Amino acid sequence: xxxxxxxxxxxxxxxxxxxxxxPVAAYVPVVVAGSLAFVAGQVPxxxxxxEHPGHLGVDVSIGDGAAAAARAAMQAxxxxxxxxxxxxxxxxxxxxxxFVASAPDxxxxxxxxxxxxxxxxxxxxxxxxxxxxxVGMSSLPLGASVEVQMIxxxxxx
Amino acid sequence: xxxxxxxxxxxxxxxxxxxxxxPVAAYVPVVVAGSLAFVAGQVPxxxxxxEHPGHLGVDVSIGDGAAAAARAAMQAxxxxxxxxxxxxxxxxxxxxxxFVASAPDxxxxxxxxxxxxxxxxxxxxxxxxxxxxxVGMSSLPLGASVEVQMIxxxxxx
Amino acid sequence: xxxxxxxxxxxxxxxxxxxxxxPVAAYVPVVVAGSLAFVAGQVPxxxxxxEHPGHLGVDVSIGDGAAAAARAAMQAxxxxxxxxxxxxxxxxxxxxxxFVASAPDxxxxxxxxxxxxxxxxxxxxxxxxxxxxxVGMSSLPLGASVEVQMIxxxxxx
Numbered sequence: 355x356x357x358x359x360x361x362x363x364x365x366x367x368x369x370x371x372x373x374x375x376x377p378v379a380a381y382v383p384v385v386v387a388g389s390l391a392f393v394a395g396q397v398p399x400x401x402x403x404x405e406h407p408g409h410l411g412v413d414v415s416i417g418d419g420a421a422a423a424a425r426a427a428m429q430a431x432x433x434x435x436x437x438x439x440x441x442x443x444x445x446x447x448x449x450x451x452x453f454v455a456s457a458p459d460x461x462x463x464x465x466x467x468x469x470x471x472x473x474x475x476x477x478x479x480x481x482x483x484x485x486x487x488x489v490g491m492s493s494l495p496l497g498a499s500v501e502v503q504m505i506x507x508x509x510x511x
Numbered sequence: 512x513x514x515x516x517x518x519x520x521x522x523x524x525x526x527x528x529x530x531x532x533x534p535v536a537a538y539v540p541v542v543v544a545g546s547l548a549f550v551a552g553q554v555p556x557x558x559x560x561x562e563h564p565g566h567l568g569v570d571v572s573i574g575d576g577a578a579a580a581a582r583a584a585m586q587a588x589x590x591x592x593x594x595x596x597x598x599x600x601x602x603x604x605x606x607x608x609x610f611v612a613s614a615p616d617x618x619x620x621x622x623x624x625x626x627x628x629x630x631x632x633x634x635x636x637x638x639x640x641x642x643x644x645x646v647g648m649s650s651l652p653l654g655a656s657v658e659v660q661m662i663x664x665x666x667x668x
Numbered sequence: 669x670x671x672x673x674x675x676x677x678x679x680x681x682x683x684x685x686x687x688x689x690x691p692v693a694a695y696v697p698v699v700v701a702g703s704l705a706f707v708a709g710q711v712p713x714x715x716x717x718x719e720h721p722g723h724l725g726v727d728v729s730i731g732d733g734a735a736a737a738a739r740a741a742m743q744a745x746x747x748x749x750x751x752x753x754x755x756x757x758x759x760x761x762x763x764x765x766x767f768v769a770s771a772p773d774x775x776x777x778x779x780x781x782x783x784x785x786x787x788x789x790x791x792x793x794x795x796x797x798x799x800x801x802x803v804g805m806s807s808l809p810l811g812a813s814v815e816v817q818m819i820x821x822x823x824x825x
Contacts, residue, residue, distance in 0.1 A: 380785035381800040395801025471537035486538040487552025490650035493804035628694035643695040644709025647807035
């Protein structure tokens with residue numbers, strides 16, 4: 355991809371790349387192995403707080419869950435760009451696993467996960483299309499309603 | 512693998528490849544990156560309905576959960592064949608994650624996951640053997656009892 | 669990595685590599701595909717019993733959960749070494765997914781997962797740093813509190 359074109363597309367969509375996730379002691383935001391980049395699980399954060407905490411089917415609406423998923427996906431993109439230096443080496447999104455904190459009787463995980471998937475396609479077009487799994491969790495870190503794990507394909511240096 | 516041989520083996524086992532999962536707007540059934548093919552999470556469907564919905568340890572038996580897992584694995588194979596054009600380029604199954612909708616006190620996830628694992632080995636022999644994780648979920652899309660996520664190794668074109 | 673150096677480092681840390689997980693009928697402990705090694709999900713075992721069974725936020729402390737995660741990570745390393753013949757071909761740990769059996773109101777999954785992450789860094793230094801996801805499960809096989817799924821990068825033979 356072309357870094358400047360992606361940044362222009364984000365601006366056109368009115369989207370801002372969130373701050374890149376900070377590496378913590380025990381793990382790192384992105385590991386590159388060959389032509390794959392593995393992004394650490396992203397919990398949607400804004401201003402140091404979890405966005406839309408809670409459980410789908412309990413106290414988080416599908417719309418808010420989808421917004422949380424979209425935010426987490428943007429954080430994953432920010433992590434990728436920070437690790438790769440730019441979007442130039444990014445070829446496509448490969449796999450996205452959307453973990454959704456859910457009540458046992460919740461069944462609309464795909465609608466929540468679409469928040470992430472549709473955002474990726476808005477930004478990257480066909481190169482944003484990915485193999486996806488959406489699943490329901492008992493709970494997530496910091497009480498988040500959504501966590502997004504991503505694998506991308508990159509050009510070797 | 513040899514496409515005709517796999518199809519013959521399926522027939523010998525009395526198994527039919529389910530219809531290939533249809534690409535939806537927001538994601539695709541399979542993404543190929545280098546020598547790996549990533550298959551989207553498969554929820555067992557038949558005639559437009561989820562097979563064996565519910566939770567293990569509540570209202571789905573281990574036998575029915577294993578059947579659901581086997582069905583989901585077959586859908587993943589169908590998705591792979593549709594994406595690759597045939598089984599010719601398929602080298603082996605690499606990783607299978609079996610998400611099982613479960614009561615908190617359910618502990619027999621491996622028996623449910625064996626439905627998928629044993630089906631893959633029936634069809635492909637040693638090339639069907641994979642690294643597996645089986646885990647218990649709060650809930651799954653459409654109320655499914657099982658979702659199967661798969662990575663396969665393929666020959667480069 | 670250098671096999672002898674890793675074994676010496678383990679000894680220095682007072683750590684023993686657990687017995688390698690035994691291949692079971694339906695799946696295998698490790699699958700190598702190109703430069704990636706996929707390790708099957710590891711549930712912490714000692715003397716044939718699950719270590720620290722239960723749920724975080726119910727009957728397992730964060731310290732015990734972290735110990736369980738560290739044990740599962742060591743089993744994954746043992747599986748890798750058994751599959752590769754030694755640690756010589758191991759380049760780095762790439763992705764670690766830590767599944768934590770949790771109450772719906774548990775939010776400290778990262779502290780549990782740190783048990784695995786910190787162990788990997790103790791043993792391998794920077795090469796142990798990985799992209800991580802930590803998520804909360806309804807239940808896990810055998811009543812385990814933690815299951816660890818790992819992908820490593822290896823040198824091609």
